[in-house]
Amino acid sequence: MDTLAGLLDGPRARGAFLVRSLLTPPWSIRIRDESPLTLCAVVHGTLCVLPDAGGLTRLEAGDLAIFRGPDPYTLADDPATAPQVHILPGQVCQTPAGAPLGLMTDLMSPPGALGVRTWGNDATGGTELLTGTYEVHSEVSSRLLATLPPVLVVRRTSWENPLIGFLAEEITRDAPGQGAVLDRLLDLLLIGALRWWFSRQDAAAPGWYRAHGDPVVGPAIRMLQSDPARAWTVALLARETGVSRAALARRFTELVGEPPMAFLTGWRLALAADLLREPDATLAAVARKVGYSSPFALSSAFKRVRGVSPAEFRAAV
Structure with a gap:
């Protein structure tokens, strides 16, 4: 086992939290879940990433962002849109004022509404996001994750990867073994993005x-x-x-x-x-x-x- 394989042997997506979001402006989500690693893939539409450390990154369809926790960040249609919901550790949701909204899984729509594993503010929302959250900490994986920037962005124009499309198709299905299928797709998407990142000549890959x-x-x-x-x-x-x-x-x-x-x-x-x-x-x-x-x-x-x-x-x- 090398360290990249160890990354998935530590916080491997065993029942990882996966959600599909359908959104129409104005929308803004404040992420404070302290998870060590989160992937966000844009299927349709655009959004802004606003890390607490400052700066702004715009994502478009086909782009992928990897967030290295535990620092908070905000996803929004526009930098000026105030957060409407806060996501806390354990996928607990609350209003900006602190009023409880329940677990994220409680807010997901049942089949026939927005779709399986789906939430949002509009079934026909022009922005579709796929989010996968790894919630298990690992000392092995931290050797690799510590070398990543707080927000790593892989542009659609930079790599050819069909996994975002596959994940978008599978996330709304409810077939036997579906959880394992989604876990493995998420793992493959993560390791593909990291291999691409570290293969770049200007990426600050560790010496080992x-x-x-x-x-x-x-x-x-x-x-x-x-x-x-x-x-x-x-x-x-x-x-x-x-x-x-x-x-x-x-x-x-x-x-x-x-x-x-x-x-x-x-x-x-x-x-x-x-x-x-x-x-x-x-x-x-x-x-x-x-x-x-x-x-x-x-x-x-x-x-x-x-x-x-x-x-x-x-x-x-």
């Missing part, structure tokens, strides 16, 4: 991501990520990649920005942190899975790097 294409460092990274429990040393990794220890250490550090064993430690501890979120996982079991000889060894490394013990981390989350 760019190094995946290197004939020496790329295989080394994949071995470390796919088998973290192995008793890796620089000598063993060099032998597996067919180069000398010095050559591997030098090139790895140059491309990734840290030595191989430091990279491995970060990867192991990210995996451990995600495993610690599971209530039934013992510290001994987590230590074995991520390559530490004992719970004490894992605790020492965890405390040294993250500043808290595994028990303190688990209690906090």
Whole structure:
């Protein structure tokens, strides 16, 4: 598993919140759900994205926006339109004055009205949005998400991707297994957009991501990520990649920005942190899975790097 695959193995869309919005101006939605990641695809019409940090981005049909939480933002037909509804954590909705409106799922229209998984202010609204929200936090995925801008926009003119159309067709269906179909389409749309973003020459991709294409460092990274429990040393990794220890250490550090064993430690501890979120996982079991000889060894490394013990981390989350 590499980090991009790990992104979907952490906050994978398992029953992700998906909604289709049909809107006619004036409309404005204030998003305060604190979700780590949200995708918004424009099927028809236009809209404005207004992050709290400032600035304005206009989206058109075929464009895709990825929002890296937890900062709030507003989606509106026009920058001057005041928010009419606030979306809070857990998809709880309220008026700007704080009056409760219920859950977003309660506001969605039943079949025969606006459509399955659909809400909005007009069944014939000229703006159609598809929104998918990932609500699960993951230490593995945060290594990748931390490198993204708060709002990442993929323009229709920049890439050829039929998935927005497929998702638009499937989101209003109510067939057996439909939830799993929608989850996988959302995952594919996300990973396609991220691969496009990081392939851009001007994208600030992290060193370990760019190094995946290197004939020496790329295989080394994949071995470390796919088998973290192995008793890796620089000598063993060099032998597996067919180069000398010095050559591997030098090139790895140059491309990734840290030595191989430091990279491995970060990867192991990210995996451990995600495993610690599971209530039934013992510290001994987590230590074995991520390559530490004992719970004490894992605790020492965890405390040294993250500043808290595994028990303190688990209690906090």
